[in-house]
Amino acid sequence: MKDATDMYIPTFQDVLDAHARVKPYIHRTPVLTSAYLNELTGAELFFKCENFQKAGAFKVRGASNAVFGLRDDQLEAGVATHSSGNHALSLSYAAGRRGIPCHVVMPRTAPEAKKAAVRGYGGIITECEPSTTSREAVFAEVQAATGAEFVHPYNDPRVIAGQGTCSLELMEQANDLDAVVAPIGGGGMVSGTCLTLSNIAPDTEIYAAEPLNADDAARSFRAGHIIADDAPDTIADGLKVPLKERTWHFVSNYVTDVLTATEDEIVDAMKLTWQRMKIVMEASCAPPLATILKNPELFAGKRVGVIITGGNVDMNNLPWTLK
Structure with missing residues (x-):
């Protein structure tokens, strides 16, 4: 479909077509749970583990x-x-x-x-x-x-439709979710999540999570227009890029809120996931859990999907060894 700027915005049919097209080349990644993290947050968390994806990431x-x-x-x-x-x-x-x-x-x-x-x-x-x-x-x-x-890393309708297949699977694996939380940098994953959930689960809240040190999406959300930082400094290297026109369309129309986490909160959430779930995820994946821990009143008593976007970590430069 076209928006007010005559720019092509992918549709839910594009997501369905993408799912059929990419099935031979991707994994249907698992959804994991943790009794410890449920108790710690007061929510029932369902982690969509794209760190187990081909090439190690949802991308x-x-x-x-x-x-x-x-x-x-x-x-x-x-x-x-x-x-x-x-x-x-x-x-x-x-x-x-x-x-x-x-x-x-x-x-x-x-x-x-x-x-x-x-x-x-x-x-x-x-x-x-x-x-x-x-x-x-x-x-x-x-x-x-x-x-x-x-092929733009996120401001491309083909890419957004492809990322929408992740939440399509998540809702099949853990239905009746009250909220889904995903990291946001340029907004490709969040846009795909918005595209899918607005069609199949319109009552599910969508939260975007990002580093406080790269909080341009949060500031854009509050200002009502794109605010772009050129070179933010954060350990979440995959979340340094700004929103673009297509991703802003989804963020501004469908996201419930954009939450932020400090560098220490990101490191703590990353370490907690490694320790308790025994899975490898990178720093760019940690803001969702960090913001759930930081804002328990938003998620307590709810069924919450958490998208772990990737697991490509430099083992020689783990963030807690750099503190």
């Missing part, structure tokens, strides 16, 4: 939908993107499965584990400075040189 859903939806005449030049990590490695994974080149622009400060994964999947990396301005400028040069199809 493979949107990337696969974009890559496997390409026309034959788009294949030779391949695809290109800019990303701090998970979209880069997910697009590289999907491109490799289709046998086409993938060019990615990554900040020089991106975790080495994510750079290694991109190269392992066959992605070709060009580094940039750790700011949105540098990322987009270097990417423009790469795309001009390669002619590759741009």
Whole structure:
């Protein structure tokens, strides 16, 4: 459908089409629970574990939908993107499965584990400075040189529809949820969640969670327009990017609230999940649990879906070893 700016906004049918398209290339990830975390929060939590996803992150859903939806005449030049990590490695994974080149622009400060994964999947990396301005400028040069199809990490209808398949599965696995909480950076996952839930569970509240050090989505939500930070400083490296027009459409129309967590709260929630659930998740996944712990009055007594978006961690630089 089109919004007021005549920009294509994906529909729920796009989510259903994406789910059929990507099924052969992704995992239907499990939903886990923790009696300890339920007791600690006063809520019944259902963790959708995209840290067990192909390429280690939810991003493979949107990337696969974009890559496997390409026309034959788009294949030779391949695809290109800019990303701090998970979209880069997910697009590289999907491109490799289709046998086409993938060019990615990554900040020089991106975790080495994510750079290694991109190269392992066959992605070709060009580094940039750790700011949105540098990322987009270097990417423009790469795309001009390669002619590759741009797959934006989140402001792309194919990507948003692909991310919407995550909450589609979640609602099949743990129905009758009162709320769903997901991390927000550029807003691809939150937008997909909004797209799906507004169609199949319109009474389910949707909360976005982000670092206080990168709280542009919270400030945008309160101001009623996009506020973009160029280079925020947070350990949640996947949540540093600003909202764009398509994701703002979903955030402004469907999100109940945008909650924030400090760096210490993010680290504590990440460590708590590792210790109690025995699963590896990265810092960018921790704001949802951190904000549930911080705002118990919002979630107590409710059935709450929590999307763990990825598990690509640099084991040599764990955040609690850097404090």
